[in-house]
Amino acid sequence: MYFEINILKKGNRLGGNKKMPYKKAEQKFSGKINTCEIGAGDAAITIGGENSLPFLGSEGFKTAVGIAITDSPEDWAECFGTIYGDDLNNPAAFAKAAIEKSGADFLLLKLASADPNGANNAVENCVATAVAVEAAVNVPLVIEGCKNAEKDAKLLEEVAKALEGKNVVLFSAVEDNYKTIGAAGGMAYGQKVSAESAVDINLAKQLNILLTQLGVKSKDIVMDVGSAAVGYGFEYVASTMDRIRLAGLGQNDESLQMPIVTDISNDAWGVKEAVFTEAEAPEWGNLEARGIGMEVSTAAACVVGGSNAIIVRHPESVKTIQGLVSGIIG
Amino acid sequence: MAVKGLDIFKLTPKSNCKECGFPTCMAFSMKAATGAVAIEKCPYISEESKEALSEATAPPMKTIKVGAGDAEATLGGETVLFRHEKTLVHKNLFAVELSDAMSDAEVDAACAKLEKINYDRIGEMMFVEVVGVRFAADQDKFVALVKKVADCGKIPMIITVDAEVAKAAVAVAGAKAIIMGATKDNTEAMVEVAKAADAVLGVTADSIEALHDLVEAIEKLGYKNLILNVGEASIKEAYANAIAIRTSAIKGNDRTFGYPSIVFTNKLAPGNINLQIALASAFVLRYGSIIVLEEMDFNAALPLFGLRQNIFTDPQKPMRVEPKVYEFNKPTGTDPVLVTVDFALSYFVVAGEIERSKVPAYLAIPDAGGYSVLTAWAAGKFGSNVIANFIKENNVADLTTSRKLILPGKVAVLQGDLAELLPEWEVVVGPNEAMQIPKFLRDLQA
Ligand code: SF4
Numbered sequence: 001m002y003f004e005i006n007i008l009k010k011g012n013r014l015g016g017n018k019k020m021p022y023k024k025a026e027q028k029f030s031g032k033i034n035t036c037e038i039g040a041g042d043a044a045i046t047i048g049g050e051n052s053l054p055f056l057g058s059e060g061f062k063t064a065v066g067i068a069i070t071d072s073p074e075d076w077a078e079c080f081g082t083i084y085g086d087d088l089n090n091p092a093a094f095a096k097a098a099i100e101k102s103g104a105d106f107l108l109l110k111l112a113s114a115d116p117n118g119a120n121n122a123v124e125n126c127v128a129t130a131v132a133v134e135a136a137v138n139v140p141l142v143i144e145g146c147k148n149a150e151k152d153a154k155l156l157e158e159v160a161k162a163l164e165g166k167n168v169v170l171f172s173a174v175e176d177n178y179k180t181i182g183a184a185g186g187m188a189y190g191q192k193v194s195a196e197s198a199v200d201i202n203l204a205k206q207l208n209i210l211l212t213q214l215g216v217k218s219k220d221i222v223m224d225v226g227s228a229a230v231g232y233g234f235e236y237v238a239s240t241m242d243r244i245r246l247a248g249l250g251q252n253d254e255s256l257q258m259p260i261v262t263d264i265s266n267d268a269w270g271v272k273e274a275v276f277t278e279a280e281a282p283e284w285g286n287l288e289a290r291g292i293g294m295e296v297s298t299a300a301a302c303v304v305g306g307s308n309a310i311i312v313r314h315p316e317s318v319k320t321i322q323g324l325v326s327g328i329i330g
Numbered sequence: 331m332a333v334k335g336l337d338i339f340k341l342t343p344k345s346n347c348k349e350c351g352f353p354t355c356m357a358f359s360m361k362a363a364t365g366a367v368a369i370e371k372c373p374y375i376s377e378e379s380k381e382a383l384s385e386a387t388a389p390p391m392k393t394i395k396v397g398a399g400d401a402e403a404t405l406g407g408e409t410v411l412f413r414h415e416k417t418l419v420h421k422n423l424f425a426v427e428l429s430d431a432m433s434d435a436e437v438d439a440a441c442a443k444l445e446k447i448n449y450d451r452i453g454e455m456m457f458v459e460v461v462g463v464r465f466a467a468d469q470d471k472f473v474a475l476v477k478k479v480a481d482c483g484k485i486p487m488i489i490t491v492d493a494e495v496a497k498a499a500v501a502v503a504g505a506k507a508i509i510m511g512a513t514k515d516n517t518e519a520m521v522e523v524a525k526a527a528d529a530v531l532g533v534t535a536d537s538i539e540a541l542h543d544l545v546e547a548i549e550k551l552g553y554k555n556l557i558l559n560v561g562e563a564s565i566k567e568a569y570a571n572a573i574a575i576r577t578s579a580i581k582g583n584d585r586t587f588g589y590p591s592i593v594f595t596n597k598l599a600p601g602n603i604n605l606q607i608a609l610a611s612a613f614v615l616r617y618g619s620i621i622v623l624e625e626m627d628f629n630a631a632l633p634l635f636g637l638r639q640n641i642f643t644d645p646q647k648p649m650r651v652e653p654k655v656y657e658f659n660k661p662t663g664t665d666p667v668l669v670t671v672d673f674a675l676s677y678f679v680v681a682g683e684i685e686r687s688k689v690p691a692y693l694a695i696p697d698a699g700g701y702s703v704l705t706a707w708a709a710g711k712f713g714s715n716v717i718a719n720f721i722k723e724n725n726v727a728d729l730t731t732s733r734k735l736i737l738p739g740k741v742a743v744l745q746g747d748l749a750e751l752l753p754e755w756e757v758v759v760g761p762n763e764a765m766q767i768p769k770f771l772r773d774l775q776a
Contacts, residue, residue, distance in 0.1 A: 022542035024574055025582025056573060075686075075768070117766055147763060199675060230611065231451070231636020232678040235643050238615060239414040246412070266765070272685040273632040280688075283446065289629035293607050297633030300608035304615050320604040324612065327598070327605075330566025 027053065031252035033245075033308070034219050036259050038106065038192055039140025040167045045105055047222070047308040048259030053245060054306050055328045063303050063325045066142060066311040067104035067318050068265035069094045071129050072112040072119065076313075077269060079288035083315065091129045092136040099137050102315035103322065106140040108171065108263060109133050114155050115146035123151075127158045134163055142169040142194070142261065142311070149176035160185035169261065172196030172224045175203075178211055186216035194261055199226040199236045201243050201256070208255045222309075223258045229267040229274075230298045241305035259308035268295035269313055288314075296320045333383060335363035341379045342372055349373060391579045391588040393420070394555060396460070396530050396620075397485035398505040403459055405557070405590035405619045411580055414645050420590075421642035422614055424634060425460035425487060425622040427596055428479070430472040437475065440625065441482070447631045456635040458484070458626050462510065465490035469498060477502040487532075487620075493519035500527040508532055508557065508620075510592070514544055521551045532592060534559040538571050545586050556589045557619065562597035565609065569616070576617040590619030600624070607633060614638050649674040650700035655724055656681065661690040666734040666774060667726055668760065668767075669717055671698035671706045679764045687768035689775055692730060696720035703738045714747035721752060734774065736760040 035049040050061035073080065073088045080088060083101065087093040095107055109130060113121035130143055143159050145152030156170045157180055172194040173181040186193040193216055197203035204225050211221055225244060227237050241260065248256040268274060274291035276284065284290060295317040299310050303325060312318055339359035350371040352358035361367045369380050393407035403423055410416045428440055448457040461484040463475045472490075476499040479486040487508040488499045493516055496509050500523060511532030512520040524531035533548065533556055535541035541558060548556065560571040572591055578584040593613045599605035603623070607630050610621045614637050623630060650672045658681065670680045672695050684691050696719075699711035706712035721727070721735065735755045737744060739762035749757045761770045 020546070020584075020586065022539045022578075022586075023582070023584070025578040025584065027577065027581065055569065115766075117761065118769065147765065228675065228678060229636075229682070230633045231640060232682055233640065233649070233675045234637060235413065235640040235645070236649060236675060238641060239412070239645060242412045243414055270686050270765075271682045273636075275686050275688075284628040284632070286629065289627075290632060292604055293629035294633045296604050296608040297611040297637055300611040301615055301637060304612045316604060320602075320608050323599075323602070323605050324565070324608045327565030327609075328569045328612075330564060 027056070029053075029249035031249040031254075031257060033248060033259055034221075034257050036192060036219060036222055036308075038142075038167055038169055040165060043138050043140055044167065045140055047261075050249075050308075052249065054304055062329060063307060063321075064105040064309040065318050065321045065325065066106040066108050066309060067098045067102045067315065068108040068110060068263060068311050068313050069098050069133075070110040070112055071121075071126070072110070077274070077287060077291055079291070080313075092132040095133045096136045098315065099139055102318035104139065104315075104318045105322075106142060106309065107133070107137055108142040108144060108265070108311045110144045111155060111159075112146050114148070114151050116148055116151050118146070123155050123158050126155055127162045130159045131162050134166055134168075140168070141166065142171045142309075144171040144263070149174055153177035153180035156181050157184040160189040160191045163191070164189045167191060169194050169222060171261070171263070173207070173211065175207065175210075178207060179214060182211045182214045182216045186211070186220050187214075190220075192220050192222060194222045194224045195258070196224040197226060199228070199240050201225075201240055201247070204240075204244060205247075205253070205255045208258060212255070218254065218258065221258045222261045223256075224261055224263065227262050227264050227267050227298065227302060229264070229271045229294055230301060231273070232267070232271055234298070234301060238301065238305055241302070241307070245306040260306055261309040261311070262302045262307040263311040264295065264298045264302060265311055265313035268298045292316050292320070296324075300324055333363050335360040338362050338369070338375075338383065341375045341383075343374045345374070347374075389588075390583060390585065391576075391590075392554065392556075394530055394557060394590055396423075396506050396508055396557075399483075401459070401483050401485050402506070403485065406588075408576075409580065411576065413641060413643075417644045417646070418642050420619075421638055422618050423459040423485070423620045424610070424626065424638075425462050425620055426458055426626050427462040427464055427489070427594075427622055427624060428475060429464040429466050430468045430475055431464075431466035437478075441478075443625060443627060444482070444484070447626050447628070449631075451635060451639060454639060456631065456639075458631075460485045460487050460508070460620055460622075462487040462489050462622055463499075465492065465495050465499075469495055473499050473502055476507075480504045480507070488529075491516055491520075493523050496520065497523045497527075500524075500529050503527075503529070506530060510534070510559070512544065512548060514540065514547075517544065517547055518551065521548055521553045524555065525553055528555070530555050530557055532557050532559055534562075536563075538574055541571075541575075542586055545589070549586070558587070558589050558591045560591050560593050560618070562594050565598050568593060568598055569612070572613060572617045591617060592620040592622070593618040594622045596622055596624040603627075603630065606630070610634055611637055614641055651677045651695060653695050653697040653720070655726060655729065656693040656695065658684045658693060659688055659690040661692055661730065663729065664731050665690040665692060666732045666736060666758075666771070667692045667694055667721075667730060668736040669694045669696070670738055671695070671701060671703050671712055673698070673700055673702045673706070676702055680767065683764045683767035684771070687771040689768075689771035691771060692726070694720060694724070694726060694735075703740050707741050707744075712741065714744045714751055717744070717748060718751035721755070727754065734758055736770075736774075739763075 342355040579588040698706040
């Protein structure tokens with residue numbers, strides 16, 4: 001419905017001559033996104049807290065920009081070897097270099113080596129990696145497992161225990177393991193729990209409700225609502241984020257008022273645009289530039305869609321998205 | 331319906347004279363409000379009121395044509411703020427900028443780049459639609475450059491505040507070129523030039539309030555073929571203005587702002603192509619109708635055209651891809667066949683991982699009702715019969731000498747049945763998660 005005003009009251013409009021000064025059409029929202037603190041001490045940052053669509057309010061909303069590292073960099077494009085050298089194979093050194101080179105607000109550690117269908121690295125080893133990485137940097141941490149629900153439940157529980165007091169984000173709990181990760185991580189050891197749904201507003205809502213029913217406090221939950229590289233079905237990502245934010249803000253739906261954390265570092269660097277070498281796609285030009293292009297485009301689209309924290313892989317992408325965010329905030 | 335019956339009723343004499351064919355003024359008004367009968371049927375409503383009503387019932391955002399012939403494109407005409415509400419109808423255009431201050435060699439290099447960015451992406455040709463030419467000093471060179479752009483089949487955008495220069499350039503630019511444009515200091519002269527040439531006039535002002543005033547002034551001069559500059563001074567202002575303009579038009583019924591917009595990312599982030607890509611992406615989602623970059627190489631084109639292709643799609647259409655056999659990494663007729671469902675997101679994830687693996691392969695997509703793997707299986711749309719029939723009907727065995735058929739790990743239960751239905755195939759259970767596909771395919775190859 002786009003015409004709701006009484007045209008008779010607008011006599012000047014009917015007259016057709018008088019000027020109508022510009023009046024901003026405000027979208028007023030009754031809901032508010034939760035504020036979530038991650039990290040501890042000097043390193044702590046807060047995300048969320050907005051009461052409008054991204055960047056339209058006056059509440060000091062700011063998207064945090066994180067950088068991803070991994071304990072299994074074999075698949076990463078060659079340019080990362082050039083950037084990090086030998087540090088690439090030592091997660092603590094990798095973490096330190098990533099933060100120094102990018103100036104990121106926080107760090108995502110991917111413990112992909114834990115994958116039972118891959119290297120099947122033992123939980124103790126992965127926990128040791130997480131502890132070493134934590135000690136190496138002074139920014140909040142997001143810790144991701146290997147995306148095997150069973151292994152991640154064990155792994156993230158132990159990570160939560162080992163890093164008690166560091167207020168890290170356990171990334172992520174899914175339907176099959178939210179109980180363990182929620183109870184151990186979110187409650188026993190006081191970490192933040194990320195609820196992962198795959199581009200589906202109903203699933204996102206359901207998982208948040210399950211976690212709160214379990215006893216995890218709303219303010220300790222963040223959402224990973226899923227993503228995809230631009231050009232690869234990103235329309236569903238865009239619409240899912242819009243709908244989640246409109247539900248949380250417009251309909252004051254408390255089960256969807258958690259801050260959104262989006263990791264696009266795998267999506268963007270996993271599609272052919274960022275994978276095909278210059279020999280394989282000579283007309284496309286430099287691979288590193290393409291990867292950054294895919295990454296900053298996808299990240300920017302998520303940032304305006306409502307991601308409160310966005311995670312990228314390349315230091316240049318971190319700087320670019322930080323530039324975008326500070327530019328929009330002004 | 332847009333206008334309420336009561337609003338129309340108040341404009342009638344309430345005499346119930348029946349000349350309109352309705353028994354009462356109220357009955358007429360209710361019908362007119364639904365659009366079922368024209369307001370003109372009542373001879374007693376003043377012309378002035380009719381005009382106001384027709385304006386009030388018009389769509390909130392104008393549709394503007396730019397460019398001529400093959401290059402013609404349509405902008406605006408949107409009715410919603412978010413694509414899930416209703417399809418966004420007219421995709422944004424991308425532009426790059428040239429100038430008469432560039433050397434001939436620089437112009438040639440820029441044109442060569444433009445020619446390269448012309449490629450097929452999922453059945454749609456991708457290219458830079460608009461080329462801006464910014465006036466620096468040399469009018470003859472400027473006009474020649476505008477002509478060159480038009481001759482190349484691009485939509486020329488003449489960027490100057492000098493009405494005389496614009497007039498000379500628009501003469502060689504073809505129909506519906508864009509003149510960028512009008513400011514408070516040249517309003518009348520620019521409107522005259524644009525009107526005479528039937529060009530689209532870009533409007534620029536220092537603030538959103540001033541922009542509103544300027545658009546009103548131009549409309550009063552009788553020109554409504556406009557495009558609004560969201561601002562070049564700061565990212566903050568440009569972003570806020572782009573959203574405010576579109577929101578005012580669509581939610582606030584402010585027709586003064588019911589025009590397409592233009593964003594100069596090259597002015598917002600000069601010299602920083604990555605920030606321009608980020609900004610352009612943000613403005614694809616948030617209301618840029620023409621988005622200008624300094625230049626466009628594949629590092630910008632691949633993500634930006636992909637994003638645009640995603641966003642300007644019909645959200646009502648089920649998220650499905652066409653059931654058929656897709657080829658990846660140039661298969662040679664000896665490569666394995668993977669199977670998954672026709673749910674678009676499943677397809678994209680699996681396709682991305684196969685590409686990442688660089689292993690040549692076929693991907694067979696039967697009609698699985700557009701559901702994800704497990705849902706389709708549970709709904710009986712992705713069972714062994716469906717898969718076996720698809721493989722037979724599409725003569726997949728003729729495509730490749732490989733007899734390896736790879737099932738999604740999540741439907742491993744189908745392996746036995748399928749092996750019976752397709753005796754010549756070796757039915758292999760693939761990984762549970764798409765991200766494990768590259769390793770799986772490489773191992774299979776070894
Ligand atoms: S013609 Fe006009 S005045 Fe007469 S009945 Fe119809 S609406 Fe009323």
